[in-house]
Amino acid sequence: MGLLEIRNLHANIGDKEILKGVDLTINSGEVHAIMGPNGSGKSTLSAVLTGNPAYTVTEGSVLFNGKNLLEMAPEDRAREGMFLSFQYPVEIPGVSMVNFIRTAVNEKRKYLGQPALSATEFLKMMRERKDLVELDNKLANRSVNEGFSGGEKKRNEIFQMAMLEPKLSILDETDSGLDIDALRIVAKGVNHLRSSENASIVITHYQRLLDYIVPDVVHVLYKGRIVKTAGRELVAELEEKGYDWIKRELGDL
Amino acid sequence: MSVEQSYIDIYNQMADKVKAQSSAPLNALRDDAMKAFAERGFPTKRWEDFQRTDLKERYATNYGINLTQFNIDFNPYSAFKCDVQAIKSHLFFVVNDVFYCGDKKVDDEIAALAKQGIVAGSLRKVAKEHPELVEKYYGKAAKWDVDTTVAFNTAFAQDGFFIYVPKNVEIDSPIQIINVMNADLDLMATSRNLVVVEEGAKLQLLVCGHASKKFNYLCNRVTEVFVNNYGTLEMYKLEDSQDCMTNIGSLFIQQQADSNVLVNEITLKNGFTRNNIDVALLGEHAELSMCGMAIGDGNKHIDNHTFVDHKVGHCKTTELYKYILNDESVGSFDGKILVNKGSQKTEAYQNNRNIVVTPTAKMYTKPHLEIYADDVKCSHGAAVGQLDKDALFYMQSRGIPEAEARMLLMVAFANDVIENIKIEALRTRMHMLVERRFRGETYTCGACTDICK
Numbered sequence: 001m002g003l004l005e006i007r008n009l010h011a012n013i014g015d016k017e018i019l020k021g022v023d024l025t026i027n028s029g030e031v032h033a034i035m036g037p038n039g040s041g042k043s044t045l046s047a048v049l050t051g052n053p054a055y056t057v058t059e060g061s062v063l064f065n066g067k068n069l070l071e072m073a074p075e076d077r078a079r080e081g082m083f084l085s086f087q088y089p090v091e092i093p094g095v096s097m098v099n100f101i102r103t104a105v106n107e108k109r110k111y112l113g114q115p116a117l118s119a120t121e122f123l124k125m126m127r128e129r130k131d132l133v134e135l136d137n138k139l140a141n142r143s144v145n146e147g148f149s150g151g152e153k154k155r156n157e158i159f160q161m162a163m164l165e166p167k168l169s170i171l172d173e174t175d176s177g178l179d180i181d182a183l184r185i186v187a188k189g190v191n192h193l194r195s196s197e198n199a200s201i202v203i204t205h206y207q208r209l210l211d212y213i214v215p216d217v218v219h220v221l222y223k224g225r226i227v228k229t230a231g232r233e234l235v236a237e238l239e240e241k242g243y244d245w246i247k248r249e250l251g252d253l
Numbered sequence: 254m255s256v257e258q259s260y261i262d263i264y265n266q267m268a269d270k271v272k273a274q275s276s277a278p279l280n281a282l283r284d285d286a287m288k289a290f291a292e293r294g295f296p297t298k299r300w301e302d303f304q305r306t307d308l309k310e311r312y313a314t315n316y317g318i319n320l321t322q323f324n325i326d327f328n329p330y331s332a333f334k335c336d337v338q339a340i341k342s343h344l345f346f347v348v349n350d351v352f353y354c355g356d357k358k359v360d361d362e363i364a365a366l367a368k369q370g371i372v373a374g375s376l377r378k379v380a381k382e383h384p385e386l387v388e389k390y391y392g393k394a395a396k397w398d399v400d401t402t403v404a405f406n407t408a409f410a411q412d413g414f415f416i417y418v419p420k421n422v423e424i425d426s427p428i429q430i431i432n433v434m435n436a437d438l439d440l441m442a443t444s445r446n447l448v449v450v451e452e453g454a455k456l457q458l459l460v461c462g463h464a465s466k467k468f469n470y471l472c473n474r475v476t477e478v479f480v481n482n483y484g485t486l487e488m489y490k491l492e493d494s495q496d497c498m499t500n501i502g503s504l505f506i507q508q509q510a511d512s513n514v515l516v517n518e519i520t521l522k523n524g525f526t527r528n529n530i531d532v533a534l535l536g537e538h539a540e541l542s543m544c545g546m547a548i549g550d551g552n553k554h555i556d557n558h559t560f561v562d563h564k565v566g567h568c569k570t571t572e573l574y575k576y577i578l579n580d581e582s583v584g585s586f587d588g589k590i591l592v593n594k595g596s597q598k599t600e601a602y603q604n605n606r607n608i609v610v611t612p613t614a615k616m617y618t619k620p621h622l623e624i625y626a627d628d629v630k631c632s633h634g635a636a637v638g639q640l641d642k643d644a645l646f647y648m649q650s651r652g653i654p655e656a657e658a659r660m661l662l663m664v665a666f667a668n669d670v671i672e673n674i675k676i677e678a679l680r681t682r683m684h685m686l687v688e689r690r691f692r693g694e695t696y697t698c699g700a701c702t703d704i705c706k
Contacts, residue, residue, distance in 0.1 A: 050650050053642075078652035090647040094665025103661070104651040111652070143665075144647075160651060 001066060002027045003199050004049075004168055009060035010224075011048045018044040020224035021060070026168065029196040033215035033235065034203045034226075037243045041224045042203045043087060046170045050084045051077050065167065078104075079111035081167030081198075085157040085174050092144040097156075100144045101126070101163055108164060129162035133189040151182035158189040169193075170201045175209035187212030207239040220246055256313045257294040261287070264408055267320050274322065275411050276380040278388040279445075286397050286407035293401050305585035305617050306527050306556040308402055311499045316441035316471055322351055322377075322411055329433055330356045340678045342429035342459065343373070345414060349434055350442035350472070352376065352412050371424060372417040376447055379415040386417055390449055394477040394505035396531065403503050406475040410445035413474070418454040418484075427457035427487075427676060434464035434472060434498060446476040450484040450512075457487045457676060462502075464494040471499040478505065480512040482536060487675055490518040490528075493686075496551065498524040503531070508568075510536025517673055518557070519683065520547040521690055525554045532560070537567040545574040546670040548690055549582030549614065556585040561601070563592045566626070569600040575670050576607040577663050577691075578614035585617040590633070594625040603633040608640060608666055610659075660691045 002025040011019040018041045026032055034042055048055050049062065051074035062069040064080060072080065092100070105125075106116040117125065130140065133155040145153050154174055161169055171190065175183055190200065190213050202213055210218075210232070218235055220228040220243070228234070228246055247253045264287050272280045295309035296302070329346040330353075343362045346353040352375035353359065359374075366373045372383065380387040397407040414430050434442060450456050464470055480486050492500060500523060508514055520526055532541055547555040561570050576584040586605045607616045618635040640662050648658035667687050674680040 052646055052650075073655070074646060074649035075652050075654045075658075078650055084650055086647065086650075090641075090643045092641075092644045092647065092662070092665065094668040095661050099661070100648070100651075100653075103657065104648075104653050107654060107657070108652045164651065 001063075003065065005063040007061045009045075009048070009062060010058045011044060012056045012058055013044065013054060017058070018055075018224055019048065022221070022224070022226055024219070024226060026199050026201065028167070028199050030217060031194065031200045031202060031213060031215045033210055033218045034201060034221050035205065035218065035235070035238060036221035040221045042221050043172055045221065046084055046172045046201070046203060049077075049170065050074060050082060075107070076111070078164070078166075079108045083161050083164055083166035083169045085154070085161060085169065085171045087173040087176060089145045089148075089153040089157055091146045091148075093146050095144050097140045097142060097144055098126070101160060104160070105163055125163065129159055132162055132192055133158045134185050135159050150177040151179065154178055154182065154186055155189070158186050162189065162193055165193075167198050168201070169198070170203065171213075172203045173205070174202070175204055175206060183209065184212065207235050210235050222246065222250070255294070256309055257291065260312075260405070261291050263318065263320070271320055271409070271411060275377065276384060278380050278384050278391045279376075279411065281388075282392045282397065283408050286404045289398050290401050290404040290408060295405075296401060302400075302558060302587070304587070304619075305583070306554070308501065308527065311471060311501075311525060314439060314469060314471070316469070317436070317438045318409075318441050318443075319349060319351075320409070325349070325436060327435055328356055329353055329431065330358050333431065333433070340429070340459075340676065340682075341426045343426065344429045344431070345373070347412075347414060347430060347432045347444055349436060349440060350410070350412060350444040352378075352414055354378075366424075366428075369425065370419045370422050372415070373428065374415060375412055376415040376445055377412040386449070387415070387447065390447055390477060390479055392477075394479065394507045394533070395475055395503070396505065400503065400529065402473055402501055403475055406443050406445060406473050406503070409443040410475065413444035413446040413476075415447050416456065416458070417449045418451060418456045420451040421453040422451075423455040424457060427459050429459040429461070431461045431463060432472070432474065434470040434494070436468060436470070439469040440471075442470065442472040442474075444472070444474045446474065448476065448478045448486070450478075450480045450486050452481045453483040454481070455485040459489045459491070459676075459679065462490075462492040462494055462500060464498045466495050466497060469497045469499075471501070473501045475503045476505070478507070478514075480506065480508050480514055482509045482511055484509070484512045486513075487515045488517070489674060489676070489679060490516070491521060492519070492523050492526060493521045494523050496524045496553075500524070500526045500528075502527070503529045506530070506532040508532065508534050508536065508539040508541065511538045512536065513540045515542045515673070515675070516544070517670070518545040519670070520545075520555050521686060522548070523553055523555060527556045528558065530557075530559045531562075532570075533562045533564055534568040534570070535564050537565050539568045541568070541570045542673070543570070543572045544670050544673045546667050547574075547576045547584055548667075548687070549576065549584055550579040551582060552580070553582040555582070557587070558585075559588040561590045563590070563596045563599045563601065566595065566597040566599055568596070570602065572603040573670065573673075574605045575667060576605075576616060577610065577666060578607065578616055579610045581611075581613045583615045583617075586635070587617075587619040588633075589621045589623065590631070592622070592624040592626050592629055592631065596626045597628040599626060599629040599631065601629070601631040605635040606666075607635075607637045608663065609637055610640065610663075660688070663691045664688050
């Protein structure tokens with residue numbers, strides 16, 4: 001059984017149907033890229049998987065680790081090992097990074113029946129993981145994402161991912177707004193965390209990020225459905241030819 | 254018989270006795286104040302300044318009134334242990350409306366302060382021993398002719414705390430005054446406080462309000478504060494009382510040139526509260542920082558009314574009030590800053606931010622600036638909103654449970670008011686108290702053996 005099994009998933013925002021029957025299976029150890037033109041439902045898929053209350057699932061099922069994901073509260077999905085690197089990380093004035101991430105880590109440990117980390121253990125872990133994405137020391141004492149640059153916000157997402165050690169990470173347009181150096185740092189972090197025990201979904205428009213994070217499987221999401229699945233060679237083909245040939249195959253052009 | 258008439262009758266019967274046990278500076282205003290009260294009665298919602306708070310209704314309960322000022326058998330020093338750790342303070346109590354003198358510690362503290370030249374203690378006693386000190390200030394800042402609750406206080410009040418910090422004296426550690434309501438019947442307390450900070454002097458003052466749970470209480474406390482040229486006052490007010498408490502607090506401050514005043518007023522837990530702060534900036538380059546926070550739940554009522562009068566130019570006011578209202582609680586903020594004609598180069602900033610957590614809680618806000626000078630920097634703003642849904646989801650998506658995420662956001666919201674506290678130990682303590690309050694944990698702010706239980 002796969003780590004994540006999505007069957008015929010339909011989801012709305014308001015009255016508008018965005019996902020129109022998504023099928024997708026992801027196994028541990030795999031990196032999947034999801035590409036597709038604007039408005040095809042890529043971000044909606046990540047929002048639905050993480051339980052964003054703005055979206056309603058109208059049909060279909062999602063099993064995560066064999067459990068019914070759609071019945072879980074967002075925090076339980078996270079504690080079961082789901083992680084979303086946000087396209088637009090949220091600023092939370094007044095809540096310090098340290099406090100935030102310590103609460104998150106210990107809530108997860110509590111959920112898994114593990115004892116809370118001691119202050120020393122936590123700080124040691126934080127120092128190591130922070131270095132992985134070259135996150136400045138000072139940021140740890142600041143409020144969550146407040147006043148962070150675009151690159152710092154994205155690196156902070158990967159730092160949180162490193163702290164929470166998820167089974168499945170969804171990187172939603174993590175490359176948007178990143179310069180090439182930041183992109184390299186982010187990719188290095190993600191690759192470092194990659195193992196046979198976990199999996200990633202990389203949502204992106206561009207080949208750029210996928211040069212650094214090499215996917216095993218590439219999907220094209222179009223009009224709320226996965227219309228093409230292939231190996232990593234599909235990335236280069238899309239970069240070269242765009243999406244029109246796929247649309248044409250589907251009879252849309 | 255009207256609510257007022259019963260008090261007018263009591264005054265007529267008891268005035269002579271009250272005057273006999275009181276002294277000249279306090280007695281001088283009693284009859285006039287009673288007359289002012291009798292003319293207009295208690296404020297109701299029809300009064301412009303009381304639109305959200307009916308005080309006549311609150312006074313309608315048949316409270317006991319302790320005009321003979323007998324001491325109840327209760328030693329707060331043994332019952333009360335404030336565990337604001339590491340705050341070394343000169344600690345005094347006002348039990349109901351009497352300054353507590355029954356413990357040797359009181360004399361020791363008064364003596365320790367006297368060594369620094371500071372006169373502190375019971376207003377009743379100081380008015381007898383140093384009438385000239387009290388006479389010069391008493392009733393000079395309080396607008397008893399405008400606010401009838403202040404008139405009522407001026408007619409009946411006999412005791413409270415008095416602090417005089419002479420020229421260029423900087424107090425060694427804060428003075429802490431704990432107002433406690435504790436009686437074996439429904440009781441009303443009417444107390445009066447007077448604080449004078451002379452030229453170049455400095456005072457840190459922490460005033461706490463508590464109550465036992467046993468009966469219904471109403472207290473009407475009026476405080477007059479005078480800060481002379483280059484004087485500095487930090488005043489922290491904390492209410493951590495009970496459902497059974499009606500708290501009417503009026504604070505009048507007069508600031509002279511180059512003085513600096515910080516008022517930080519936190520309503521952590523209460524019943525029904527009306528706070529009025531009235532500040533007159535009388536000398537140039539005076540600075541005022543006024544901060545407040547209120548946490549409401551159940552059917553609590555919290556009304557903060559502030560008025561800052563820029564009588565002269567070159568002064569600066571910064572005002573920030575924050576409310577977090579849960580359940581069916583009601584909050585009101587009515588703040589006015591007046592910049593008089595000719596008060597050029599005034600800087601005045603007023604801000605009121607509120608979070609209404611439930612659809613049934615209510616917040617009323619009325620921020621206003623009235624400006625009659627043309628070379629000033631002023632701003633005011635108010636906002637009523639809910640917790641940031643995006644931030645909540647972001648935290649949940651990291652595995653933080655919704656309730657915990659809400660708590661973190663509320664604590665964060667309150668943060669800048671607490672950060673304004675300059676006494677580090679108090680600030681740390683307040684962070685913890687606020688967090689515990691939001692968690693809904695049963696707590697008291699001290700390790701008391703009796704009060705608040």
